[in-house]
Amino acid sequence: MNQxxxxxxxxxxxxxxxxxxxxxxxxxxxxxxxxxxxADRVTEMISEEGERFFEKPGMMxxxxxxxxxxxxxxxxxxxxxxxxxxxxxxxSFEENEGILTAYHIxxxxxxxxxxWASSLQKEKxxxxxxxxxxxxxxxxxxxxxxxxxxxxxxxxxxxxxxxSGCGIIAVTLLSWIFLKIVGKKLFAPIDEADRxxxxxxxxxxxxxxxxxTVISADLEVMERESGPTDRTRSIRRQVRKxxxxxxxxxxxxxxxxKNVEKSRFSLSGLVxxxxxxxxxxxxxxxxxxxxDIQEGIMLNGEEDSxxxxxxxxxxxxxxxxxxxxxxxxxxxxxxxxxxMKNRTELPEGPADQVFDRFTTLENAEDQAAGxxxxxxxxxxxxxxxxxxxxxxxHFFLLVIDL
Amino acid sequence: xQILFAVxxxxxxxxxxxxxxxxxxxxxxxxxxxxxxxxxREAPCDLLILSDDIPRISAPEIVRFAKDEKIPVLMLRxxxxxxxxxxxxxxxxELGLPFEPxxxxxxxxxxxxxxxxxxxxxxxxxxx
Numbered sequence: 001m002n003q004x005x006x007x008x009x010x011x012x013x014x015x016x017x018x019x020x021x022x023x024x025x026x027x028x029x030x031x032x033x034x035x036x037x038x039a040d041r042v043t044e045m046i047s048e049e050g051e052r053f054f055e056k057p058g059m060m061x062x063x064x065x066x067x068x069x070x071x072x073x074x075x076x077x078x079x080x081x082x083x084x085x086x087x088x089x090x091x092s093f094e095e096n097e098g099i100l101t102a103y104h105i106x107x108x109x110x111x112x113x114x115x116w117a118s119s120l121q122k123e124k125x126x127x128x129x130x131x132x133x134x135x136x137x138x139x140x141x142x143x144x145x146x147x148x149x150x151x152x153x154x155x156x157x158x159x160x161x162x163x164s165g166c167g168i169i170a171v172t173l174l175s176w177i178f179l180k181i182v183g184k185k186l187f188a189p190i191d192e193a194d195r196x197x198x199x200x201x202x203x204x205x206x207x208x209x210x211x212x213t214v215i216s217a218d219l220e221v222m223e224r225e226s227g228p229t230d231r232t233r234s235i236r237r238q239v240r241k242x243x244x245x246x247x248x249x250x251x252x253x254x255x256x257x258k259n260v261e262k263s264r265f266s267l268s269g270l271v272x273x274x275x276x277x278x279x280x281x282x283x284x285x286x287x288x289x290x291x292d293i294q295e296g297i298m299l300n301g302e303e304d305s306x307x308x309x310x311x312x313x314x315x316x317x318x319x320x321x322x323x324x325x326x327x328x329x330x331x332x333x334x335x336x337x338x339x340m341k342n343r344t345e346l347p348e349g350p351a352d353q354v355f356d357r358f359t360t361l362e363n364a365e366d367q368a369a370g371x372x373x374x375x376x377x378x379x380x381x382x383x384x385x386x387x388x389x390x391x392x393x394h395f396f397l398l399v400i401d402l
Numbered sequence: 403x404q405i406l407f408a409v410x411x412x413x414x415x416x417x418x419x420x421x422x423x424x425x426x427x428x429x430x431x432x433x434x435x436x437x438x439x440x441x442x443r444e445a446p447c448d449l450l451i452l453s454d455d456i457p458r459i460s461a462p463e464i465v466r467f468a469k470d471e472k473i474p475v476l477m478l479r480x481x482x483x484x485x486x487x488x489x490x491x492x493x494x495x496e497l498g499l500p501f502e503p504x505x506x507x508x509x510x511x512x513x514x515x516x517x518x519x520x521x522x523x524x525x526x527x528x529x530x
Contacts, residue, residue: 206480206481208500209480209499209500210411210414210480210499210500212499212500213414213499213500213501214411214413214414214417216500216501216502216503217413217414217417217418217421217503218413218417220417220421220502220503221417221420221421224420224421224424236502239502240502242500243500243501243502246500247498247500
């Protein structure tokens with residue numbers, strides 16, 4: 001199963017989840033807002049009618065009228081039954097003394113009602129104890145607090161909320177399962193194209209190897225028989241370039257697999273060893289090379305490829321560093337950092353494009369195929385690390401975090 | 403040094419015959435597995451340079467035969483893939499394609515030294 005498919009599945013399912021959540025979220029928000037509004041209308045009616053509210057039928061229909069056939073019956077605050085069905089209590093406050101002026105509720109005792117209303121005096125309107133709506137208002141200089149029970153009215157809204165939540169989870173899960181099943185078919189053409197590309201690279205690589213080896217050998221024979229000439233030297237240089245390219249191509253196609261056999265080994269040891277081996281080459285190239293390697297750093301990874309990574313960093317430095325190059329390896333809080341600094345004349349700024357295949361920053365001379373750092377990046381990625389390049393203070397910096 | 407050079411490419415065979423003889427080595431060549439075996443039966447050699455894509459008889463079989471005859475093998479690898487490589491037999495030394503004559507000569511020299519001093523080149527080569 002490839003990376004593209006996994007990513008697609010993840011993003012698709014996240015989109016489904018987010019969209020559903022937004023949609024149902026808005027729907028539920030509107031639901032509760034309307035419930036609040038309906039409740040406020042009732043408390044308003046109570047505030048206007050006072051005690052008469054309880055006995056009197058709904059304001060909208062002053063007389064009984066014959067029922068209209070078909071259609072829905074009256075709902076919510078418009079219902080003429082409102083007065084008979086609403087459960088509430090009202091407390092008046094005169095000089096901070098609370099008197100129960102209306103008491104049509106079962107769930108709350110009279111003392112409780114008085115206490116409850118006292119605690120709400122400071123607010124204007126809102127929900128209290130979850131399913132009760134209240135309103136604070138003044139009439140003829142007296143403050144009143146009315147609390148109505150909306151438990152039955154709110155039940156459908158809460159049910160909808162819960163069903164929405166369950167629905168979102170269920171649909172998200174189902175889409176995940178669906179995509180998992182369908183994914184293979186969907187991605188089969190991409191997988192096929194991927195496979196063909198890999199096969200082609202491998203084939204091309206194979207087809208190049210033998211001829212290059214033969215050309216090298218024939219060249220050698222010619223030079224031994226008739227002595228080296230400028231032309232034979234030129235052919236040799238070109239063949240060397242192609243050899244390097246082919247070797248890298250091969251390693252790259254292996255790395256795209258991202259399947260790495262890991263083992264624990266001493267990174268400090270490996271880096272130190274390679275540094276010592278390469279010192280001579282730096283000296284010969286006239287580059288002052290210094291290193292700062294922290295001891296005892298272990299890494300869980302593929303030793304061979306890390307070795308190639310280091311060797312590639314050195315090759316890069318040997319090619320491009322002017323006068324000075326530095327290597328540092330340190331570890332802090334479980335994060336390992338390997339830094340390569342090459343003195344350079346390049347302009348300041350980020351330089352992450354060096355990791356693109358076939359890109360070189362300077363006027364590349366011989367042997368630069370632009371593949372080396374792309375290879376380094378692949379190795380870093382295969383080890384779940386990060387790599388970054390920039391030019392700072394006349395130094396080209398390569399920072400690898402593992 | 404008696405060398406049997408076995409790769410499935412005539413151009414390569416003829417070029418290396420000249421190069422290796424120029425280096426004072428005695429060289430016989432073979433184009434496929436059956437030729438290798440028949441030449442080794444005629445007369446043994448000091449070193450077998452074998453390409454892993456040799457036809458007719460598979461490279462691992464040839465290597466096993468060589469091991470039995472105590473003939474060291476320098477394997478020329480056409481495949482860099484570690485996983486495929488690991489199912490092939492370990493040899494005293496190996497060299498990946500493409501390579502230049504100087505690299506091959508260096509390998510032969512190193513092998514000669516380590517064989518004459520008794521230890522296997524594997525321990526030197528392992529790091530690479």
